[in-house]
Amino acid sequence: MSVKIGISTGLEGERKITLSQDNVDAVVQAGGLPFLLPNLWDASCIPEMARELDGLLLTGGGDIDPTLFGEEPHPKLGTITPRRDFFEYHLIRLFLEQNKPVLAICRGCQILNVAAGGDMYQDIGAQHKQKILQHTQLAPRAHASHYVQIEQNSLLFSIIGKERIKVNSFHHQAIRRPAPGFEVSGWASDGVIEAFESKCHRFILGIQWHPECMAVQGVQDALKLFRAFVHAASQAC
Template structure:
């Protein structure tokens, strides 16, 4: 059986190595290893401004993982940038939005992780809290920089949702590395998982094979084997599309 090809959207490093300001395409290796461990063939999709190249990239893969990274430019959801907004890269935003649009049009399964979930939401007309302090309710600590492979929160998952079916439970221990969060949920998306403070931690599309999670399952899958199920679900869907 030919293994499905899973495209992982890349980021851009500009401050690593001896040549400061030199652009490097990359993804954290955890994404790559999580795909391999669960039966997929990972392919890194580098950021590009060439629309024909992006179309070819999406046509080549069987499913897409939108990876984490820098904050999304608030202009993409019609807001001005506040002081709490972090590092922005409009060129990557544009690329990721094209990837979402083309992957959806081609009915490719999509998994958005952290920033990846947020970009799906923005692509569907949703918005973000530029910082959790702007929420009306008191927020828990969601930005843990150390020990990415340790769980720090427990989320609730809606019974009957895709996420509940994948994990076979409605309570799940996760890690957390974000200072922004979904504010207004985008069109045709349904929130299905929440932190104890009400922050949306997972959503899905009832109509398409789209799931977004705010946590980082790729950093957890070695110690928390339950996280394998999320990658297995994506890869199984991709295998079905390949047939």
């Protein structure tokens, strides 16, 4: 039976659906059947989507509306997409309720945390306590630019099998306080949270880097993430 993976999409100018092909290719490489999800204002359609899909890949993109976690906009907040925030917020909550696998990448990691009850930095350069690394790298997208330390007793470690990996990085926002029931499983050397996961679900994993760019280039650590995700989703078929 095909493993149906819903893939979140971006919006350009509120009218044009956008998505990097790498997200689709990485899911297919891992054995999943990709379904691109449009961002809907109509919440009545979202429960059927959640029922039909076996797993959810939350992709990268722009900034998140800070009013969703009780804050007003910081001067360094970038462009937000309210329609995408609304859709993903409601879809995530249904996936959590149904205990279906979620792999959340970059922005996806952040909106997952917000939907589950956590919060985030609107801009790590302005708000993080420590001096930070270059988290918006100027290197090519598939190039690994900094290290992540992985917690041994974690889902992420069980997938990767290493305490330290090198990742790519394209973000200026990040998780600040993990949602209840979630634990941090990866950090950058500057203390920025790079991975977190649910301790109450089978497979809910958020990562701050972009493994899809590396998976399509054959990087094994990135491929392992997608294979583990699709395998977990296959248990929901």
